Amino acid sequence: MTAPDPRLAFADRGMYLAEADALVVADLHLGRGVASRVDAPLGDGRNTVDRLEGLLDRFEPRIVVVAGDLLHAVSWIPDGVADRVAELERAVERSGAALVVTPGNHDVSLERVYDGSVSTEHRLTDGTVVLHGHEPPERDADRYVIGHDHPALSVDGRKLPCLLYGPGHGDSEVIVLPAFDRLAAGTTVNRLRAGEFLSPLVTDADGLRPAVRDEAAGETLWFPSLGECRELL
Numbered sequence: 001m002t003a004p005d006p007r008l009a010f011a012d013r014g015m016y017l018a019e020a021d022a023l024v025v026a027d028l029h030l031g032r033g034v035a036s037r038v039d040a041p042l043g044d045g046r047n048t049v050d051r052l053e054g055l056l057d058r059f060e061p062r063i064v065v066v067a068g069d070l071l072h073a074v075s076w077i078p079d080g081v082a083d084r085v086a087e088l089e090r091a092v093e094r095s096g097a098a099l100v101v102t103p104g105n106h107d108v109s110l111e112r113v114y115d116g117s118v119s120t121e122h123r124l125t126d127g128t129v130v131l132h133g134h135e136p137p138e139r140d141a142d143r144y145v146i147g148h149d150h151p152a153l154s155v156d157g158r159k160l161p162c163l164l165y166g167p168g169h170g171d172s173e174v175i176v177l178p179a180f181d182r183l184a185a186g187t188t189v190n191r192l193r194a195g196e197f198l199s200p201l202v203t204d205a206d207g208l209r210p211a212v213r214d215e216a217a218g219e220t221l222w223f224p225s226l227g228e229c230r231e232l233l
Contacts, residue, residue, distance in 0.1 A: 001204065002055075002221070003103050003211070003220065003222055004037065004165055004209065004222075004223065007019050007218075008165075008175075008222045009059070009212055010108070010140075010213055011058065011059075011220075012051055012054065012055060012212070012213065012215060013051075013117070013177065013178045013179070013180045013182075013199070013217070014052075014055050014153060014176060014177070014180060014183060015145065015163065015175065016055070016058075016059040016061060017124060017126060017145075017174055019125075019126070019129060020062075020066060020124035020126040020128040020213065021061055021062040021063065021120065021127060022063045022125075022128075022130075023055055023056070023059055023061040023063070023064045023065070024032055024061065024065045024066075024067055024071065024130055024145050024177065025055075025063075025064070025066055025067065025083075025175075025180040026067035026068055026104075026132070026146070026147025026148070026177040026179065026180060027053065027067075027068065027069045027147045027150060027156035027176075027178075027179035027180055027181055027184060028045075028048050028069065028073060028088075028179075028180045028181055029068050029069055029071070029106065029179065029181040029183070029184060030045045030048065030070060030071055030072060030081050030084045030085060030088075030181075031045065031072045031073050031077070031078040031080070031081040031084075032072040032181060032183050032184075033045075033072060036214070037042060040072035042199045044085070044152070045080070045081070045084035045133065045147055046087075046144040047059065048084070048088075048089055048114075048180060048181060048182075049087045050220060051180070051182075052064075052088060052092075053106065054089070054204070056091060056092065056095040057095075057098065057184075057219075059133025060095065060097075061095075061097050061226070062094050062097060062098070062099050063097055063098045063099075063100065063124070064095075064098070064099050064100070065099075065100045065101075065102065065122050065124070065130045065145075066099075066100070066101045066102065067102055067104075067109065067130050067131065067132055067133070067145060067147040067221050067224050068101075068102055068103060068104025068105070068106075068131070068146075068147050068148060068152075068179060068190065069106040069107060069132060069147060069179075070085070070101055070103075070104070070107055070114065071085075071102035071106055071107050071109065071110060071113070072181075073106070073107055073109070073162070073183060074105075074106055074109070074146050075107050075108065075109065076109065077109055077112055077113055081113060082112075082113045085113045085114050086113075086181065087102060088136075089114070089116060097125075098209070099116055099117060100113075100116075100117045100118070100119055100122050100130075100198065101114060101118050101119075102118075102119055102120060102121060102122050102130055102131050102132055103119070103120065103132065103232075104132035104134060104147065104148065104203065105132065105134045105148075106115070117156060119185060120140060121139050123139065123141070127141060127142055127143070128141060128142075128143045128144070128145055129143070129144050130144075130145045130146075131145075131146055132146060132147055132148050133143065133146025133147055133148040133149070133176070133198075133199035133200075133209075133232060134198065134199065134200050136169070136200045136201070137169060137201065138222070140172075142172055142173065143168075143171070143172060143173040143174070143175065144168055144169060144172055144174045144175070144201055145174075145175045145177065146176055146177070146199055146201055147176070147177050147179065147198055148174070148176075148199045148217045149176055149187055149189075149196055149197050149198050150175050150178060150179040150184050150185070150186045151163070151164050151178055151187060151189045151210070151227075152178065152186030152187060152188055153163070153176055153188070153189060153190060153210045153212055153223065154187075154188045154190050155212070159185075159186060160212045161178035161184075161186050161212075161213075162189070162191065162210040162211060162212050162224070163175065163177055163178060163211045163213075164176040164210055164211075165208065165209050165211065166207040166209050167203070167204040167206035167207040167208070167227065168201050168202065168203060168204070169203060174201050174202065176199070176202065176208070184202045184210070189205075189208075189210065189226060190226070190229055190230065192204055192205055192226070193205055193231055194206075202224050206225060206226055206227030206230075207225055207226075208225060208226050209223060209224065209225050209226075209229065210222075210223045210224060210226065210229065211223070219227050
């Protein structure tokens with residue numbers, strides 16, 4: 001199926017909005033590996049920074065917005081997290097882009113490791129408002145981009161991180177990004193109802209269309225709405 005908006009590009013769990021010249025990623029959860037005592041090469045956040053650099057090289061955005069949960073641990077800063085945040089800031093600076101963080105529910109200690117631009121909600125030049133999505137929005141917008149729910153689609157027994165696009169808060173559209181953190185298990189959305197999503201911006205789950213990125217093939221696969229997927233998947 002075709003993309004609902006050709007001005008949007010979905011790649012490696014991030015979204016580039018061409019009209020705003022903006023790259024948005026959500027739920028990086030830096031420090032998850034240490035906080036969770038996960039013994040994995042992805043656990044220290046280096047992979048996250050490397051992948052972000054790949055998206056910066058690909059899209060050359062004017063601005064990068066983190067849609068919440070830059071950090072994972074809520075009440076403390078695990079070893080190495082400050083270094084990863086600094087590396088991320090340097091990567092964005094080298095690309096020539098500005099960096100804005102919209103704090104999520106995990107970012108209680110954000111000011112201890114990040115002193116850059118912070119905004120509860122950030123409005124892009126195309127009118128899109130970016131926020132984490134754990135609380136209702138304060139600003140009206142035609143479109144919101146959020147994280148928080150870590151959506152994933154179950155297809156043929158495989159759990160795949162996915163983007164969701166469709167009707168949202170009020171008369172707006174909402175785009176729910178998957179967690180940029182590859183250690184995040186993801187929430188299978190195939191049969192979820194609106195009330196089962198964590199974000200209050202998801203008000204019509206059946207109308208949301210999932211998209212899965214096939215990086216090997218270099219294409220984004222758009223599925224029918226979740227209402228239709230209940231019968232298909």
